[in-house]
Amino acid sequence: MTARQTKWHGRIEGAAGRCSVAGCRKAGEFRAPLTPGGFDGPGSWRLLCLDHVREHNSRYNYFAGMSPEEIEAAQAPIAGWERETRAFAAGAGRGPAWRDFTDPLDAIAVRFRPMDAGQDLQRFSARERDALRVLGLKDNADLHAVRKRYSELVRLYHPDRNGGDRGHEKKLGEVLAAWQLLRGAAAFS
Template sequence: MASRSQKFHGRVEGVDDPCGIAGCREPGEFRAPVTPGDFDGPGQWRYLCLDHVRAHNSSYNYFNGMSPDEIQEAQSPIAAWERTSRPFAHVGDPPPAWSDFHDPLDAIATRFRPGARASSAGPDRFTPGERKALKLLQLGDDADRLTLRKRYSELVRRYHPDRNGGDRSHERALGAVIEAYTLLKSSRAFA
């Protein structure tokens, strides 16, 4: 049964060759590059014992030969941000431009219902019940979701009893406004 963890990470088991350092008789169980910092390809390797691979690793300096400005640039947390990246591929139509919308939720809804923007203009945009609700809210056929929300909040503030000193005479109008808004906000025209 194999052990669950190895004591030394990187150890190459079953090596019969001695350490690559002249005069050392320990087995060369750890792989080390011949020229540190030159990893432009497969590279050349030599096998060292534990003590010599530790000495090799402690002498390695990534910044060796760099100017102070190059070192600062390499250590910068935003070192790779200026690199360009490829855009993700998309399937089908490209997504809508965010600048075409006043409300981000409208843009998201349009992305997942591509036909919604195309059908937003035209005489059959609203059903008769939706037209009646628009008339109640005093909105035209060209109203968008943002206009609908603004008008709804204006009318709720106007008719709510808390805003009228407890006067309940506008409760029926408030109920009609809420019902009209509920119908219109789930309409295909405002999707």
């Protein structure tokens, strides 16, 4: 079942009052503003019948009481957009991972602390750097290089590739653990 379409947009269904124009006996079903809305809310309004709301709308002039300069400013294509906004720092980069902090305020403080000239933000945590060393990679490795090296080492140390020899089982476990840690690293997200 479709919703009933009303013929007149803006009609207040079930309005119980009469038109607020003196002498009019029709139902007041449409809102007409008495004062314009602003920061404090929609302003005040009164109920009018269809004939009187049409008359009200035909007399309404948004620009009434404005100077020619104010009218021109209100009609400008960028009217309302001339406020200055805060410039964002170019190349601000990602902040620290939230999981590395127990107190969120510490993470915020680190994110906005000015860096020393020689200081560089570490891309990987200490555990992630250890995992990279297990794979034989440096700190500048990307996820593709990590995945490729992981595949090579699994093929090298897996018992099925070594005739069932389990002598490299410990090294294979380290490679698997390194991959599990690095695949979810924030540096690759």
